[in-house]
């Protein structure tokens with residue numbers, strides 16, 4: 001792997017006590033090209049602007065996918081990545097759906113390890129803080145024909161981020177919408193495709209204008225079954241059971257979701273991955289069996305939901321705090337990620353640094 005180190009590190013300019021998500025990037029990045037029918041060797045270069053032609057394919061047709069993960073500080077010699085195999089598998093599946101050639105697991109893992117070793121001082125040391133890692137692939141060919149490109153670029157940039165909840169959990173409020181859908185069966189909803197987000201900002205803005213944090217997406221066909229939140233998957237604790245919408249084309253297969261399901265089963269909680277109608281959630285609330293609602297995703301890990309609005313009706317849970325099950329889930333997942341708890345599942349991927 002070719003590595004070009006920066007001559008002027010920017011780390012001294014970082015205020016690690018006041019980190020803003022996704023604004024500041026570490027000194028180095030991964031850059032790997034696909035051309036002549038093959039992925040080339042990954043390179044590590046100083047983080048810098050890249051140049052491209054206005055005809056660059058991805059800008060016109062959105063052939064682009066991404067991942068999101070975090071690197072966690074354990075001690076001065078150890079940084080943890082989390083469920084790397086799953087992230088590689090998911091970017092491969094996303095790539096397949098977007099007609100992007102798959103990259104090897106070795107290139108994915110080796111280059112990430114090297115980047116983390118090189119920029120390990122950028123991993124914030126406080127519990128809850130982390131280095132956000134953003135791998136992405138885009139069609140880089142200089143060609144505006146509407147067919148899959150023949151040249152691509154894989155890059156990874158990283159950004160130090162603060163704990164998602166600085167002063168305790170802050171339950172989110174969600175609303176359904178009649179006017180828009182996120183994903184349809186046969187579409188790209190289960191791929192982490194850049195374009196899925198492009199279409200979601202308008203409905204999100206409208207929801208925010210009405211005072212909600214985010215949209216709770218329902219199925220596109222009947223506008224009846226809960227799907228996810230667009231940046232996180234959703235869980236309902238009803239009558240002792242944990243219920244989450246099943247995957248199947250329109251729901252993004254979250255890796256935090258997978259961890260939540262595995263841990264719940266470990267704790268002998270009944271887990272149901274199935275269709276769940278929004279009416280069932282309201283019904284459970286009415287008859288007193290709705291215990292907790294929370295989202296799951298890499299950024300917040302577990303995000304308690306305090307309110308859901310649907311067609312003029314509202315469910316309100318305790319909006320000041322997180323439920324005991326969600327709290328235990330949060331403590332366990334973060335405990336494993338930061339190396340404070342044992343990892344019997346082989347989820348953490350330690351990188352030896354320093």
Ligand SMILES: *Cc1c(COP(=O)(O)O)cnc(C)c1O
Pocket residue numbers: 068192228229230231232233252253254255256257296297298299
């Ligand atoms: C990334 C993402 C999630 C959460 O996935 P994690 O792997 O848990 O971070 C959920 N929904 C959508 C649409 C996403 O893009």
